[in-house]
Amino acid sequence: MATNDFKPFATGSGANVLSQADYDALSARTTGFLSGKASSAQVNKALRQASTIAAVVAQFISDNSGDDTLDNGNLPTLLASLESALLKSSPGRLQNIVSFTANGTYTPSPGTKHVKVIVTGGGGGGGGCQGTSGAESISGGGGGAGGTAIGYFAVTESSYAVTVGAGGSAGVGAVQGGTGGTSIINGISGLGGDGGQKSGITTLAGGKGGISIGGSVNLPGGYGTDGQNGSLIIPGNGGSSYWGGGGRGGARGGVAGDCYGSGGGGAYDAAMSGNSYNGGQGKSGIVYIEEYS
Known part of the structure; x- marks a missing residue:
């Protein structure tokens, strides 16, 4: 004593x-x-x-x-x-905030006893387009957003590995977008959203949002909107994540997701020129950490 x-x-x-x-x-x-x-x-x-x-x-x-x-x-x-x-003598005090937007190692600040984490996976890429008529792929679907897990854990290790999911690749021409990567820390994970889909030549559905695992609260990412269903042509917008909206569908090129984990927009070609246009890339995820004494 x-x-x-x-x-x-x-x-x-x-x-x-x-x-x-x-x-x-x-x-x-x-x-x-x-x-x-x-x-x-x-x-x-x-x-x-x-x-x-x-x-x-x-x-x-x-x-x-x-x-x-x-x-x-x-x-x-x-x-x-x-x-x-x-x-x-003041436990539970918020003493620091750390964010990872790329893979790394989290080392808790001195005095940290518990952390709250918000883990979001990468957004899916928007689908591309290429066609000369409504019977072809002329409006790509939007990419789905990454899922978000919100969790808490006691700090028992000197460091923790952090993985941040990459955004899904943009669809090139009449190709669907890529799936976003998974973000994870200490078993709390946000999975990436699916890319803007290509179920058939004229069926280009929006990508499904990613799920999340291991959090106290597990939130799925938002779906991307459909780009084309037969003769019905709608610009495919990227799905919204916990952090905000995705990229919009764009003429001759989809817009990339802007908020962490959001989906990229699909590309559409109203002129049916036959040119190849790319969807927007999905936005990478994030691991956000609040440190408490």
């Missing part, structure tokens, strides 16, 4: 100290003793007031910091111990 050198004075039963009422009325309390002899009871009262609060604060420092609280005149050390005691 840590040592506390700061002791209260005159706290025993029947101690020779002035009553609180008399101390409140004592003129020397504001002016100090100007001349003559001070009553021992008056002096003892002042000493007890100062020493008692000092002893209480010092004991708080020792109990919560684990440091010895020494009466050696070392003010910087005493101040550092007080700051440490205040931090350690």
Whole structure:
């Protein structure tokens, strides 16, 4: 147990100290003793007031910091111990935020005991298009968004591997978009969204949103919208993720997803020129970490 050198004075039963009422009325309390002899009871009262609060604060420092609280005149050390005691006595305090948008290693900051994580997979790529009539692939579907897991865990390791899912590739010509990659930390995962689909020559459905695993809350990513169903042609927009909307379907080229984990938009060619147009790439995922004491 840590040592506390700061002791209260005159706290025993029947101690020779002035009553609180008399101390409140004592003129020397504001002016100090100007001349003559001070009553021992008056002096003892002042000493007890100062020493008692000092002893209480010092004991708080020792109990919560684990440091010895020494009466050696070392003010910087005493101040550092007080700051440490205040931090350690306030569990659950948000102390830092860390985000990963690429693979890496998470090393918890000193004092971190628990973390909240938001893990989102990569968005799917938008489908491309190439055709000369409504009987061909002229409007690609939007990519689905990555799933998002929100979870908590106690920090028991010195570091944790972090994987961030890449955005799905854009569909080139009459080809569907690629699937987004999976993001994961400590078993909490957000899976990538599917690319804008190509179920047939004129059936270009939006990609399905990714699922999530291992979180306290597991949210699926939003679907991309269909680009074409037979003769019905609609620009395929990318699916929305936890972080926001996806890329829109675009003439002669889909728009890439902008928010983390969102899907890319499909490409469409209203002129049916026969040219090859690419969908928009899905946006990569993210691993977002809040550190708590």
